[in-house]
Amino acid sequence: MALHRSDRSLVSALVFPEAFFADRPQSPVGAGWVVLAVAGLHVLGYYGLLAVAAVIVAIKQPTFTVLENLADLGGWTLAQGVLGGFVIILNWLVVSAILHAAVRLRHGRGDFGDTVAVVGWSAPTTLLALLVSGFGFLVAVSRNPIVMSFDATLAAVAPVVSLVGAVGGLLTLLWLGHIWPTALHHTHEIDRGYAAQAAAIALGVCALVVFVGV
Numbered sequence: 001m002a003l004h005r006s007d008r009s010l011v012s013a014l015v016f017p018e019a020f021f022a023d024r025p026q027s028p029v030g031a032g033w034v035v036l037a038v039a040g041l042h043v044l045g046y047y048g049l050l051a052v053a054a055v056i057v058a059i060k061q062p063t064f065t066v067l068e069n070l071a072d073l074g075g076w077t078l079a080q081g082v083l084g085g086f087v088i089i090l091n092w093l094v095v096s097a098i099l100h101a102a103v104r105l106r107h108g109r110g111d112f113g114d115t116v117a118v119v120g121w122s123a124p125t126t127l128l129a130l131l132v133s134g135f136g137f138l139v140a141v142s143r144n145p146i147v148m149s150f151d152a153t154l155a156a157v158a159p160v161v162s163l164v165g166a167v168g169g170l171l172t173l174l175w176l177g178h179i180w181p182t183a184l185h186h187t188h189e190i191d192r193g194y195a196a197q198a199a200a201i202a203l204g205v206c207a208l209v210v211f212v213g214v
Contacts, residue, residue, distance in 0.1 A: 010034065013121040017179045021118075021186040028113045031120020038123045039088040042130055046081035049134045053141045057150045069150035077154065088126065095119050095206065099180070102201035103188050110188035118183040125175040129168035136164025162213070169210040173203050 012020040054069040064072070093116075100115040140157035148156065180199035185192050 010121070010124065014124060014175075014179065017182040020121075021183045028116040028120065031117040031123075035089060035092045035120045035123045038126060039085040041127060042088050043081050043085040045127075045130050045134060046084055049137055050077075050081075052138060053154070054150055056138065056142050057153055060144075061147050061149075064150070072150045073154075074151065077151070088123070091126075092116070092119055092123060095202065098205050099184075099198065099202040102198040103184055103190065103195075105201070106190060106194035106198040108184065108188035108190040108194070108198065110184075110190075114187040115184075118180065118187055122176055122179045122183070125172050125179070128175060129165065129172045132168030132171060133161060133165035136168075137161045140164075166210050166213070170207065173206055173210070176206075177203055 009020065050070065050073070051066070054066045057069050058064060058066045096112070096116045096119045099119060100112050103110070103115060137157065140160040141153060144153055144156055146156065177199060180202070181192065181196040184190055184195035184198055188195070190198070
């Protein structure tokens with residue numbers, strides 16, 4: 001089956017940034033729709049992982065059904081899924097500001113809208129962190145040696161999930177290190193060396209945040 005045109009564009013932005021960012025002007029509005037879609041996938045992924053984990057715990061602890069396990073969750077745990085979607089959107093704007101400041105330090109010419117577009121089109125890379133942390137979460141739940149309530153299980157595996165999530169975050173930053181220098185070179189009319197330096201500054205700040213959050 002042939003990819004839809006927008007799908008081809010998105011794949012090109014993530015895998016072949018040279019062709020994508022050199023061939024067309026990038027609209028912040030289009031990038032915004034990409035970010036909204038990514039935020040939605042993060043929300044769905046969060047609740048989907050909780051549901052699968054509830055099934056795993058129900059198998060290990062047949063006393064409670066899947067629905068009872070989910071009902072055992074506190075309001076904060078349930079709210080984090082929606083909050084995570086808002087964080088993706090906020091992260092788009094904050095990271096754009098950091099990256100744009102770095103571009104200005106390295107004599108880039110583009111405006112903030114250009115940077116917003118670059119970060120927005122690269123937002124699907126964060127789904128890699130979701131996949132890695134989600135896989136680690138389910139493995140940790142399934143291998144938890146102590147039979148306990150669902151809510152207690154989530155608390156028990158939280159340190160492992162945090163560590164695996166940091167690994168996923170760093171892998172995402174490496175992927176962005178492939179996209180951003182090329183994208184900045186084309187959208188901000190900046191030397192490739194300076195573009196790489198600007199990307200490195202922003203990625204360094206992001207990496208620091210990941211380590212602090214572990």
